[in-house]
Amino acid sequence: xxxxxxxxxxxxxxxxxxxxxxxxxxxxxxxxxxxxxxxxxxxxxxxxxxxxxxxxxxxxxxxxxxxxxxxxxxxxxxxxxxxxxxxxxxxxxxxxxxxxxxxxxxxxxxxxxxxxxxxxxxxxxxxxxxxxxxxxxxxxxxxxxxxxxxxxxxxxxxxxxxxxxxxxxxxxxxxxxxxxxxxxxxxxxxxxxxxxxxxxxxxxxxxxxxxxxxxxxxxxxxxxxxxxxxxxxxxxxxxxxxxxxxxxxxxxxxxxxxxxxxxxxxxxxxxxxxxxxxxxx
Numbered sequence: 001x002x003x004x005x006x007x008x009x010x011x012x013x014x015x016x017x018x019x020x021x022x023x024x025x026x027x028x029x030x031x032x033x034x035x036x037x038x039x040x041x042x043x044x045x046x047x048x049x050x051x052x053x054x055x056x057x058x059x060x061x062x063x064x065x066x067x068x069x070x071x072x073x074x075x076x077x078x079x080x081x082x083x084x085x086x087x088x089x090x091x092x093x094x095x096x097x098x099x100x101x102x103x104x105x106x107x108x109x110x111x112x113x114x115x116x117x118x119x120x121x122x123x124x125x126x127x128x129x130x131x132x133x134x135x136x137x138x139x140x141x142x143x144x145x146x147x148x149x150x151x152x153x154x155x156x157x158x159x160x161x162x163x164x165x166x167x168x169x170x171x172x173x174x175x176x177x178x179x180x181x182x183x184x185x186x187x188x189x190x191x192x193x194x195x196x197x198x199x200x201x202x203x204x205x206x207x208x209x210x211x212x213x214x215x216x217x218x219x220x221x222x223x224x225x226x227x228x229x230x231x232x233x234x235x236x237x238x239x240x241x242x243x244x245x246x247x248x249x250x251x252x253x254x255x256x257x258x259x260x261x262x263x264x265x266x267x268x269x270x271x272x273x274x275x276x277x278x279x280x281x
Contacts, residue, residue: 028272
C-alpha cells in the first residue's frame with residue numbers, strides 16, 4: 001500500500017498526471033475538429049506541460065509547505081529541476097521540428113511562462129504579483145489555449161462555429177476549477193503577495209463568480225446542441241460540469257491535495273477521455 005501511495009505521489013506531484021491530461025484534451029480536440037492525429041504536437045504538449053509545472057513548483061517558497069504537495073515539492077526541488085531540464089530539452093526539440101509554426105509556439109511558451117513568472121523574485125516579474133484580476137483567468141486561458149486553440153492554429157484549418165463554441169465551453173469549465181484552486185490557496189497567495197480576483201472577493205462574491213461561470217458553461221452546451229452535436233458528445237462534455245457543481249461545497253472545505261490534483265484536475269480531461277474511449281472502443 002505504501003508503494004502505491006508513493007507511486008501516486010510521484011505521478012501527481014511531478015505533474016506527469018496533469019501532462020497526460022493535457023495530451024488527452026489535445027487528442028480529443030483534434031478529433032472534434034476533424035483533424036488528423038498529430039503525434040509531434042501531442043509530444044510538445046506533454047513535454048511543455050511537464051516543463052512548465054516543474055518550473056513552477058521548483059520556485060515554490062517554503063511558506064507553502066503547509067500542504068503535502070507543496071511540502072513534497074519543497075523537499076524535491078532537485079527532482080523538479082531535473083524534470084524541468086529534461087522536459088525543456090524535449091520541448092525545444094519539438095519546437096525545432098514544428099518550426100514552421102514558430103509564431104504560435106512562441107505565443108504558447110509566453111502564455112505558459114507568464115503563469116509562473118510572478119514567483120520569480122526580481123523585477124519586472126514581482127510587479128505581476130500585483131495584477132489583481134489576472135491569475136485565475138490567465139491560468140484558465142493557458143489551459144484553454146494549449147489543448148483547444150493551438151491545434152487549430154497549427155493546422156491552419158478554417159474555424160467553424162462549433163469550434164468557437166467548444167473553446168468557449170471549455171474555458172468556462174476550466175475557469176471555475178481554477179477558482180476553486182485559488183480559493184484554497186488564497187491565504188498562501190496573500191502571504192506571498194500574489195493578488196488575484198479570488199484573493200480580493202468575499203466568499204459570496206466567489207460563489208457568484210463560480211456559478212455565473214457554470215451558467216455560461218451550460219448555456220454554451222445548449223448552443224453546441226443546436227450545431228448538430230450528438231447526444232453522446234454533449235453528455236460527455238456536460239459530465240465534468242455536472243460533477244463540478246456537485247463538488248462545489250466539498251471543494252470549499254476540502255484541503256486534500258489528492259482531491260485537487262487528481263479529482264479537480266481530472267475533471268478537465270474527463271470529457272476528453274470519454275470521447276476518446278467512444279472513438280477507439
